[in-house]
Amino acid sequence: MIYLTQIIYINTNEEAAFHQFENVxxxxxxxxxxxxxxxxxPTDTNVIESNIETPYEIHIVEFASQKDFDSFKIDKKKTRFYT
Structure with a gap:
């Protein structure tokens, strides 16, 4: 198994674009x-301690193998958002 923790920050006023990406x-x-x-x-009120800016979202994801994760990373439906 491959486990990933994603700490996600987005640019101001880009929430809609981020949600479009997430929907895919x-x-x-x-x-x-x-x-x-x-x-x-997370919100500032529910963070107990931090040495970084509060992120917009945090994701924990698992994949069965490195090959599965690598295939996910290059899926064209997803990569079209940042190419």
Whole structure:
């Protein structure tokens, strides 16, 4: 198993673009033998201690293998958002 923790920051006023990306990317995780284990949107009031800016979201994701994760990373439905 491959476990990933994603700490996600987005540019100001880019929430809609991020959500468009997520609407494509999250369903693709299972296509590549993965699972979104946790999707959290922290706020300053629920952070106990931090040495970084509060992120927009935190994701914990697992994939069955490195090959599955590598295939997910290059899926064209997802990569079109940042190429």
């Amino acid at each position: 990317a999250i369903p693709l995780i299972s296509k590549y033998n993965g699972r979104l284990l946790l999707r959290l949107r």
